[in-house]
Amino acid sequence: MVGQRNDQSHPGQDAPTQDRNPQQALLHDTDPSLTDAAEVAAALGVDPAKGLTSEEAKRRLEKFGPNELAQAAPVPKWKKFLAQFKDPLVYLLLAATAISLVAWFIEKANAAPGAEGGEALPFDAIVIVLILIVNAVLGYIQEAKAEAAVEALAQMTAPTTSVLRDGKITRINTTEVVPGDVIVLGEGDSVSADGRLFAAASLRIAEASLTGESVPVGKKPDTLAEAKALGDRANMVFNGTSVTQGTGRAIVTGTGMNTQVGKIADLLSATEDEKTPLQKEMDYVSKILGVAVCIIAVIVLVALAVLEGFHDIHDVIDSLLLAVSLAVAAVPEGLAAILTVVLALGVQRMAMHHAIVKKLHSVETLGSASVICSDKTGTLTRNEMTVERVVTPSGEVALTGTGYAPEGRMVGVNGAQLEGAEALKNEALATLAVGALANDGDLRQGAQAGSWEIVGDPTEVALIVAARKTHADRRLSQFHRVAEVPFTSERKRMSIIARDEAEGGLLTVFAKGAPDVLLGYCDRISVGGAVRPLTDGDRQDILATVERLSGEAYRTLGQAYRPLETARLSEVPGIRANAAGEVSDIADQAEVIERGLIWTGIVGIIDPPRTEVRDSVAEAHRAGIRTVMITGDHPLTASRIASDLGIIEPSGAALTGDQLDQLAAQGDQAFDQATAKTSVYARVAPEHKLRIVESLQRQGNIVAMTGDGVNDAPAVKTADIGVAMGITGTEVTKQSAKMILADDNFATIVAAVREGRVIFDNIRKFLRYLLSSNVGEVFTVFFGVVLAGFLGITQPGSQGVTVPLLATQLLWINLLTDAAPALAMGVDPQTEDVMNRRPRRLTDRVIDRQMWGDIIYIGLIMAIVTLIGMDMHLTGGLFTDRSVDALGHEAQMTEARTMGFTILVFAQLFNAIASRSHLQSAFVGLFSNKWLWGAIGVSIVLQLIVIYVPFLNSAFGTTPLSAVAWLECIGLAAFVLVASELRKLVLRVMAKRR
Template identity: 85%
Template sequence: MVDQKGQSTAPAVSEEVRAQQALMGDVDPSLTDAAEVAKALNVDPNVGLSEAEAKRRLEKFGPNELASAPPVPKWKKFLAQFQDPLVYLLLAATVISVIAWFIERGHAAPGAEGGEALPFDAIVIVLILIVNAVLGYIQEAKAEAAVEALAQMTAPQTSVLRDGKVVRINTAEVVPGDVIVLAEGDSVSADGRLFTAASLRIAEASLTGESVPVGKKPDTLPEAKALGDRANMIFNGTSVTQGTGRAIVTGTGMNTQVGKIADLLSATEDEQTPLQKEMDYVSKILGLAVCIIAAIVLAALALLEGFHTTQDIIDSLLLAVSLAVAAVPEGLAAILTVVLALGVQRMAMHNAIVKKLHSVETLGSASVICSDKTGTLTRNEMTVERVVTPSGEVQITGTGYAPEGKMVAADGSSLADAPALRAEVIATLAAGTLANDGDLRKENGKWEIVGDPTEVSLIVAARKTGAMKGYEQFSRVAEVPFTSERKRMSIIAKDSTEGGKLTVFAKGAPDVLLSFCSRIAVGGQVRPLTEGDRQTILATVERLSSEAYRTLGQAYRPLGTANLSEVPGVRANAAGQVTDIADQSEAIETDLIWNGMVGIIDPPRTEVRDSVAEAHRAGIRAVMITGDHPLTAARIASDLGIIDKGGKALTGDQLDALTDQAAFDKATSEVSVYARVAPEHKLKIVESLQRQGNIVAMTGDGVNDAPAVKTADIGVAMGITGTEVTKQSAKMILADDNFSTIVAAVREGRVIFDNIRKFLRYLLSSNVGEVFTVFFGVVLAGFLGITQPGTQGVTVPLLATQLLWINLLTDAAPALAMGVDPQTEDVMNRRPRKVTDRVIDASMWGDIIYIGVIMAIVTLIGMDMHLAGGLFTDRSVDALGHDAQMVEARTMGFTILVFAQLFNAIASRSHAQSAFVGLFSNKWLWGAIGLSIVLQLVVIYVPFLNSAFGTTPLSALAWVECIGLAAFVLVASELRKCVLRAMERSKR
């Protein structure tokens, strides 16, 4: 285990680690043949473990996880709720209250009414502190549960071979003996011994410090070597940058190289979000302001009246405490966290998994969404519809992945009289199917794909046409894998019917693959490829691309030998073996014979056009970035409304020609479609848009997309097709790979941010109202009748316990309810906010001060109406005396302030829109208001609580006065909003 400082606190070797070490014995996998390693681990590399055996090993060897810091005990989390300066201040108030109670008890004559039986002020303060701590603990627990649920949704996954099938499992379930299937973009989840590899390169900088990806081969090492030189081993925590491979897991969890370097692990503290930092800043400003106000008030009292007794000093200190209690909303941090967590959970329910709560703040500010085309703007149901060969063109019927359809002539007629064209189509589809890493399976009556949808579309077309009949004898012996830079893939296959002779089959972007072809197959004959042929093929590419087809070319080349080492240009070792053919593409991919090309259609998602329109209304620019042909990109973009009809796409080559930064930035400010771009272009586009002051969301799926995704303000990884490396770099994962989900997440981000501003406006204006009530109640005490002529000392308008109760009553439930307020109609009809904009801007401060002053005025008027010698009334002192009147007046002020804040909750839902628009749309808010009213009635009418809170039952007339005065907060807010709306209309 690891403590908070990263120190190892776990035993040197756990039972799980010892069990793994015993399984391998003294075998060093890097010095042992892969077959022997498989034997030691009791696994068939071609089949993998069975599910039952994997489950047994998981129980025995434990989950594939690094030991982490032990969880913080619940009692420590609860005590942490008291670690706050405000709590220390309230505890000081408790001590002062107890001292005051002792003094009052000591000076009270026997039988006199002066001494209370219990220090109710101190007891109530302590009880409210405990209640606040319980609420904070519950809220934080809910937030932690939400974050944990998100962590489970974004848990990394690994491809393994189980029962002969490649399946995806949670990385934590990988066990020793599992066969890991590696591909470009995968994160390596355990230590293992390679037994196959094709152009495999792995970035191991996190483990060895080697900055350049390391080439991997399955050859057994002749001698022990350093970690960075073990080319036949893979290690946990590294990532695949190129190629494919398979490895047998030799160690998981703490039995990996990373696990053994325990001092590299450290627990990191959660960094505060910008929003949390601003809340801290606001709290400090409020606290400082209150301290200044308290100091001024105390200084004025000392100069004007003087402190004649110990009671005067205690009353003055309690006044300062009351001001502090009134100023700071105690539950603000916890409420903020819970509102963010609830919002993120709602996003997750709609397929947008936000990995960090603070990313919600950025989402609402997005001004540009850069998206890939395939699968995000389109349905990712790739279907081969056209096949064009030198002899003509055919159409493949049927859509989707069900292999149901047939080939017909482009005009829909039969191909019975075109045997040459039919043979060329079959040869083209067969080449694309052989040079392919995808798979098509039928599970539970449903066709499912494994691998890249574009590759699987070729398999589907081949099954529809029976193209693989006559090609079953070919088996792959080597490959040169596809990369985004090469834009092509080649395999070498052995023909079992021709004495094992080898043939190269290749597929790739037609313009790229064509440059490696020197011959063409026409009517069963192979002849030299002419310049005219090239122009015809390229013209066909242009035509298909303009019709929104994605094109892939296919080619082949018989090698004329069964021995790879005999192929001209291929390098072999001293023993005549070729072990690095994947690195010798120049010898393999040359003198190819052109078969033909396929046109693959991926129809746009029907819902995306509406989402693009919604984004444009919200001032958000949609940008398409794709590796497809410019005409294809432009056609899809115009269909979706990203650009107008006839709009152009900018290519990667054209971007490279813009060497001047100003010219590059000008281009990215005007162009919204980019085609034939490489991953490095995505990064340049993101950086350029950011230089222009945009908040950029960028989607990505491949490993080379990770830098752009990480650099973007909102990196978005594809949940279905995305690589693990990209998912780790992203701030958000799309579970459905759908552009509309991004727009919906931005909308939700705006709603969450709006709701945060709503409850901040509410909380701060309510607390400022409490401060003003206490401040003006003391300053104007003589005018309001709070202090009677001839009396000495300080009489606070409201007790600290009453202020604490108000905060407890009105802070938590109504603020949380406002945090889930339904979205307003204009949420996507306004420009994005800038991240530099303050959460609490000048306009909101105007709201806060205005409502705070109104709240204080109506509260003090209500108290004045029940006191003798007041400014508005001059009620005579009744038989019970001034003290009884003061209790009644405080109860009035106490109750008015509670109801004023509840009316404020209704008014604070919008800065300018009337509170009566959608008045009952938030049922949670009305529930919170109802609960607050009931609890306030309990405090007023339960005798025991009368003593604890200094209250007394109110008459029916007093209730009319309370509600009438409190409602003026809502009236005043509506008047201000009317003025604001009128000013806005005059501007327009």
């Protein structure tokens, strides 16, 4: 069993340690929380600095199994196959088989000696059994394909874990984590196994799923002095929890069922998969049809018993077979399997377009989305930060080129040449050089020609790219970093100290940060190659420039430097050093290092909007879907990007997090009024996202919400359609989401909504087709019995019930016309108006009154043309007797049934063409679905076989038809298409008049 324990030892038994799972050996002999981390590493045979080798990890994975909880034993294939027979309809058909066998035996027993006792074999019973088997095989194959599709998607969304292997950090599938692995934890990661911490920095982990503690727990690697409860083991991390802050490294001490989660896994009762809303509605429809047919059957049987009476056992059997025929005609046997397959195929198509839907039923919700709440960075924009502006005391320049390719040049703001502006160019180059030096990022040539890979923060890499574009990086190689004061969210700046080898090893401070913050540490400014004191006027000008650039959607960073005029850090005035002259705590002396800086300029960085997003926003708007931007950026930046993308008008403004807090204090009504009108939110915190989603849902919206960080998970989970970023998203967010964007692109969300609508439209198409076809069969049987004398179906001298169509014929029709055309309609191309309609409400019925009207109308037409075709070949009906002289009663009934059988098959094929739209003519895009025409072709061939193969004639009660009869069949069946077109024409005219 997957995930089960692999050793056979039990507590109290002595087993060689080398033959036992190391995690079990450790847990059996010691408590990792009470053991020094070095001893834990030694016990598990791992070097914490390098991790396991790939070969050792592979060996342990093979020996101890995947890191996953024990799963229920897979259902054997034979049980899955037999499950296809667990259906009330199948029981009914088996009852029909038994009745047919009884009737056959009675006929054989009552036959006169030497005379033929009816049919040589019980063909009705044989055919019903064979068709049941074929149906079961088809259902089994369809379900297997659907399961395979879902499994493939599960693999695409499988969680991953960062581990240290062969001395390098690598990302692996969580199931491949083994005892002794060193897992590397960061904010937003899910903890994939139990482990002993040996390194942690500000690490906090949410353990509510395991301990019930709602507040994240601080973690430290210190060894505990005594055994403590699970929630107090600060040096341990546990499977199933999530990192909310900081970083850490831990040695895996337990995987799979040997984790704390695994210990309680056996206590969890297995739950059955919940049926989707569509499946529930289909069950409801089937029950309604079944009840209706049972009522009809009872009425018919009672009427026959009262009016004609049952003269012998044959009358009773015929009457029961009539009831079975009605039931067979009413319910489409393969509906559930077809529905599952169509949904699975749709989900696969979405995955091909980078939208990974984790559960099939989410497809239904997707097509109903009315609001899409999206983050800005990476989703609406390219997430490729680009320096476009450099502002210095002498003026402003622009840089061409976008993205991380270092291709571009320095030009004037309006694209003009910078001839003669040497002071401005030199100041711009100096500003870019400072940004490239005060930097922890890196830009590398990609594996493919012309591609580039970034390492580190995209904003920092953008500064490196800008320096390379302008060749401002030519002198950087002469500087060597000796110390760093890192960036923090509280400091909003970073500084490095570099040694200038070209200037005798003198030290210089290079700093960058938020302009308003960094400006406070500057007292001088570099202008035209000279340094002078920074005046209040200079400060006002710089801050005004920052405000202007922010209004133009730029993120601004100030750049400054300071020569320390010494080659030894310990000689800098104010610096604390030890007796040996070493400075080990430079980060704690930032105030000394960063004072007296010289201002050089500002860079304006922008994350360019994705070119395809504007069209997607417009498409969403046409579809009645509102797009909402929620970002932590500056309000002016958010409004500018939203305006460029068409989310708001150019004059529109953003609502900030502070304003949302004020509205929330006034109550839900004030908050809802604001969210009903506002489409851009800036400077918001994660809790604001959750409030916005809940507010929109209170207004009756179906909300899609994107997220990437761990703090986004509550909003993503609360939304009707939680969407996680596949590239930048954390594991916690991915697990909370119903859909994952493999490309982090807003356009993919809109494409997924479009696909969801197409899938839902196609489901309605094949439901209209299936149910109208089955209702046509019910009406044919019902009216064929009720109006038997009027139509000539009951012949003079005959007794009992004469069923218009045999149960085997109805089964063949359902098998023939249900599966292939319905599946083909499930992949019907999208219609032109799919994104020109308002979103569907989840409360709307899949089969509404309008569709029921189509179903009953087409069902009646089918029954009428079928019974007319039969009447034309029977004595005593409305039309001329065609076969009275040439055929006897039994042969005449066989020919009439063959006519009705064939007409009904072709009527349903014409119905497949007509059912593709409620209003649009079937001749619009007639040949756009090649699969449908292929399915129709296969159905025609099979119908020819059942009519012209002799042994099938006996099995299905058919006889070969003449050329004239074929013309009659096709002509009458085509009237279904004609009648449908007339109804659509009337409905279109009525719609225009409204």
